[in-house]
Amino acid sequence: MITSELIEAYLACPLKCHLQSKGEKSAENSFAAWNDAQQESYRLASTKRLGEGVSNGLACDPLDAAQLLNGQWQLALDQKFDVKDMSAKIDGIQRVPRTGKADELIPIRFIHTNRLSLAHRLAAAFDAMVLSMVARKPISIAKIIHGDAWVDDNVRVAAQGEKLTKTIAKLRLLLAGADPPALVLNRHCPACGFRDRCRDRAIQEDSLSLLAGLGDKERGRLARKGIFTISQLSYTFRPRRRPKRLAAKPERYHHSLRALALREKRIHVVGKLDLSIDGTPIFFDVESIPDRDFYYLVGIRIDVQQQSTGYSLWANTSSEERVNWTEFLAIISTVQDPILIHYGSSETRFLKKMCDRYGPPPEGSIAAKATASPLNLLSRIFGTVYFPSFSNGLKENARFLGFEWSDISANGLQAIVWRRSWEHSLDPILREKLIAYNREDCDALALVTRAVSQLTNLESGSGLETSSTMQVVHADAVKQHPQRWKPFKSPISDMEKISLAARWDYQRDRVFVRSGTAKRRGTARFSAGPQVKRVQKVVCLPAPTACPKCEKRWRKKGVLRSRMVQDLIFGKHSIKRRIVRYEAQAYVCRSCGCEYGLSNLLLNGRDWGWNLVSYFVYHAIGLRIPQLTLQHSINRLFGCCLVRSSLNEFKVKASKFYSDTKATILNRIISGNLIHADETSANIKGQVAYVWVLTNLTDVVYILTESREGETVQQLLKEFRGVLVSDFYAGYDSINCAQQKCLLHLMRDLNDEILNNPFDEEAKLVALQFAGLLRAIVDTIDTRGLRARFLGKHLREVDRFYKFLDSKSFESEVADRLKHRFDRNRDRLFTFLRYDGVPWNNNNAEHAIKAFARLRDVISGSSTRKGVDEYLTLLSVSETCTYRGLDFLNFLRSGEKDIAKFGFNHTTQC
Numbered sequence: 001m002i003t004s005e006l007i008e009a010y011l012a013c014p015l016k017c018h019l020q021s022k023g024e025k026s027a028e029n030s031f032a033a034w035n036d037a038q039q040e041s042y043r044l045a046s047t048k049r050l051g052e053g054v055s056n057g058l059a060c061d062p063l064d065a066a067q068l069l070n071g072q073w074q075l076a077l078d079q080k081f082d083v084k085d086m087s088a089k090i091d092g093i094q095r096v097p098r099t100g101k102a103d104e105l106i107p108i109r110f111i112h113t114n115r116l117s118l119a120h121r122l123a124a125a126f127d128a129m130v131l132s133m134v135a136r137k138p139i140s141i142a143k144i145i146h147g148d149a150w151v152d153d154n155v156r157v158a159a160q161g162e163k164l165t166k167t168i169a170k171l172r173l174l175l176a177g178a179d180p181p182a183l184v185l186n187r188h189c190p191a192c193g194f195r196d197r198c199r200d201r202a203i204q205e206d207s208l209s210l211l212a213g214l215g216d217k218e219r220g221r222l223a224r225k226g227i228f229t230i231s232q233l234s235y236t237f238r239p240r241r242r243p244k245r246l247a248a249k250p251e252r253y254h255h256s257l258r259a260l261a262l263r264e265k266r267i268h269v270v271g272k273l274d275l276s277i278d279g280t281p282i283f284f285d286v287e288s289i290p291d292r293d294f295y296y297l298v299g300i301r302i303d304v305q306q307q308s309t310g311y312s313l314w315a316n317t318s319s320e321e322r323v324n325w326t327e328f329l330a331i332i333s334t335v336q337d338p339i340l341i342h343y344g345s346s347e348t349r350f351l352k353k354m355c356d357r358y359g360p361p362p363e364g365s366i367a368a369k370a371t372a373s374p375l376n377l378l379s380r381i382f383g384t385v386y387f388p389s390f391s392n393g394l395k396e397n398a399r400f401l402g403f404e405w406s407d408i409s410a411n412g413l414q415a416i417v418w419r420r421s422w423e424h425s426l427d428p429i430l431r432e433k434l435i436a437y438n439r440e441d442c443d444a445l446a447l448v449t450r451a452v453s454q455l456t457n458l459e460s461g462s463g464l465e466t467s468s469t470m471q472v473v474h475a476d477a478v479k480q481h482p483q484r485w486k487p488f489k490s491p492i493s494d495m496e497k498i499s500l501a502a503r504w505d506y507q508r509d510r511v512f513v514r515s516g517t518a519k520r521r522g523t524a525r526f527s528a529g530p531q532v533k534r535v536q537k538v539v540c541l542p543a544p545t546a547c548p549k550c551e552k553r554w555r556k557k558g559v560l561r562s563r564m565v566q567d568l569i570f571g572k573h574s575i576k577r578r579i580v581r582y583e584a585q586a587y588v589c590r591s592c593g594c595e596y597g598l599s600n601l602l603l604n605g606r607d608w609g610w611n612l613v614s615y616f617v618y619h620a621i622g623l624r625i626p627q628l629t630l631q632h633s634i635n636r637l638f639g640c641c642l643v644r645s646s647l648n649e650f651k652v653k654a655s656k657f658y659s660d661t662k663a664t665i666l667n668r669i670i671s672g673n674l675i676h677a678d679e680t681s682a683n684i685k686g687q688v689a690y691v692w693v694l695t696n697l698t699d700v701v702y703i704l705t706e707s708r709e710g711e712t713v714q715q716l717l718k719e720f721r722g723v724l725v726s727d728f729y730a731g732y733d734s735i736n737c738a739q740q741k742c743l744l745h746l747m748r749d750l751n752d753e754i755l756n757n758p759f760d761e762e763a764k765l766v767a768l769q770f771a772g773l774l775r776a777i778v779d780t781i782d783t784r785g786l787r788a789r790f791l792g793k794h795l796r797e798v799d800r801f802y803k804f805l806d807s808k809s810f811e812s813e814v815a816d817r818l819k820h821r822f823d824r825n826r827d828r829l830f831t832f833l834r835y836d837g838v839p840w841n842n843n844n845a846e847h848a849i850k851a852f853a854r855l856r857d858v859i860s861g862s863s864t865r866k867g868v869d870e871y872l873t874l875l876s877v878s879e880t881c882t883y884r885g886l887d888f889l890n891f892l893r894s895g896e897k898d899i900a901k902f903g904f905n906h907t908t909q910c
Helices: 004-012 014-021 030-052 065-070 118-135 157-176 195-205 216-224 230-234 255-264 318-333 346-358 366-372 377-381 394-400 412-425 428-456 493-500 504-515 610-622 627-638 644-657 659-670 711-716 743-756 761-784 788-807 813-824 843-859 865-883 888-894 899-909
Strands: 075-083 086-098 101-111 141-146 151-156 267-269 280-289 294-304 307-314 338-342 471-474 537-541 555-570 575-589 674-684 687-695 700-705 723-726 738-741
Touching: 004 014, 004 118, 004 157, 014 157, 030 075, 030 086, 030 101, 030 412, 065 101, 065 118, 075 118, 086 118, 101 118, 118 141, 118 151, 118 157, 151 157, 230 255, 255 267, 280 346, 280 412, 280 428, 294 318, 294 346, 294 428, 307 318, 307 428, 318 346, 318 366, 338 346, 338 366, 338 428, 377 428, 394 428, 412 428, 555 610, 575 627, 610 627, 610 644, 610 865, 610 888, 627 644, 644 659, 644 865, 659 687, 659 700, 659 865, 659 899, 674 843, 674 865, 687 711, 687 843, 687 865, 700 711, 700 843, 700 865, 723 843, 738 743, 743 761, 743 813, 761 788, 761 813, 788 813, 843 865, 865 888, 865 899, 888 899
Parallel strands: 101 141, 267 471, 280 338, 537 575, 674 723, 723 738
Antiparallel strands: 075 086, 086 101, 141 151, 280 294, 294 307, 555 575, 674 687, 687 700
């Protein structure tokens, strides 16, 4: 039978639900036992309190279906109903009369905690569902009375209905199966009665779920690779060389390194650890009752000159919390240069809430400086220091260092039990237990801090034993798997010297030359600088026939100016370097005095000609060749003396020259009827930026933004009224135009879901229906093209597909998720059926994104934002030439800025 207790257990842990359904008895867990006792006590007290408020019409005997509707009762207590395979124990049922309508039934559930969870709300909705089936009438509201103040909280059954239905379906499958679900430890384990049993079994199996923070998706990914245990995971760690541009960023957390630390029983350190405490350390730890948001105990330990002083600030009631805060600030103010050190986020929340409730310390005071910048030790070691423990918890790390608590059962949940028990009994022994536990937490924190301070002095790559209980290994020193050409290592130094004497270059340069063999010649470095100084070609640059300012032809000659540059001369089947002198005749307008005729001369740069610039841009942008490789190639093949700064100058000059070309391309795209859009990330000196591509069938433009927010693209396309083809990124949804989502993306996602869930027949059915619909449409496109006249007939098939989805109530989570995705994008999936020339996929933009991805691999995060923007300007020109079928190098050499004009002239000439 499915009960509310099983639903709560299933939401917490499927294995716990399975064990409870089989009648397994849980082992002794003080918190779980106390929690059950508190719930039962609260239920009895709440039942008595609620019954006393009803003078007449109180029903305590079991009611049947007829009495539910026709009885003369107002409140029924302790009712149980069984219907089909479900059973509900309802703490109370309230009958509310309504004028002219049938009386309303409201099930009531008692919960002793001050905060409600999703499981509590689903259990109340389950009571309403069973009661509705028994009474054969809908029930819209369930009531939960909870907490010390007996707060009423209404649960809308309809809002929880979908989640409840899915949970019940999964629970039925679980109860019908003979095999128990997989053992997975989670956050509920400390409060579970089966805690010790599951943990012992997990340790025996070396389960990956022992590693805190390793989520279900990551475990699933590892399982697909055949990794099921911590020992297996430990062998997958590979030390990676960290780029300098990422030095300021925190280290990524490596679960594989945690597993390696557990296997070797040694601390492992990644990267550079910096724990500098410039002042007097004050270690503090707080204890609270979370559901009351009440901090009742603050422990403080101050270490001065190897002597420690401790304080324990205790609050009997919440009204004394302010006194503790005031005394806490007073203690801090007596210390010179105090540094507050804590472990985890609880103390950070404590400082913030105390400042909000009772006011911060005076501005500029010692206490204000200390509370404004506390040191969270956990955040400093996270991702950097890996203790051989299953989690980064203070207790596990301190126990590895040899620290032990006086009460082995002491933990956060046990502290809640002690505190609540003390509130009822005022037993001084319980109070002393709590103070001792809190004080020992501060001592453990001091021990871990000292250990981490020692780790700060470790040298990279060295293994160092700092104490009898602490052995440390730097991650860079972790042995890699043997390589094919591994270096020769021997404990005998003579053998290593013999091995060094057998090196290839050593034998050729040191040994064979003594035997009479000529020494090999070194690779000749080509002489930098031009070999020919005289001018080999003279180019006269044409001048405008009229003044560009007033457009009059009356002019007089000015000075004849020239510039000598190194340039490339392109022959029919050859390229040669030449010294070229460009001459330009200046003219002065007799009407306005404007001097003109020198603009073309300025394009050639200072020492290098435009053909050389074009050659560089073609190889760097069109062929994605790194600048350093280009420098060596040009210098070697053409005898130039280019340096890196000259190459960067070429890029800057070319991007500035073609900035108007990029603007023209963007205007053509926006004024058109079709745009393909996509985005990808870019690396700018270690900072993440994003590149957006807008394209149609003939033009491509790239736009750089600092974030993935779609504000820039939305602003650019605010006047666009054509059809936008994109992927399923939500940033495009707010653009006010007709949109077509890429069905190829959708098909790939469907295929991944089927591969990841091979036994999900409902998901496979959705995929088959969609594939059949799209296959018919693609066949029509292959025959008739992208013409709405012929594609419109498929709109009826689309309607039938959505009717199929609407008629299905899927039990599979995957199929239900796919159904919601189709519904959410109903107006954007088949837009292309109503327009001419609109494709059903976004391959056009993906092709353009791949072009940037290849260029991104060449840049490798070494360029600034300005440099990346210059690359994107030139890439926009290059890809537009590619989309139009034009030769990029010829366009660069032509000096033309308008690609459309160049393409027209090129076609005419051909």
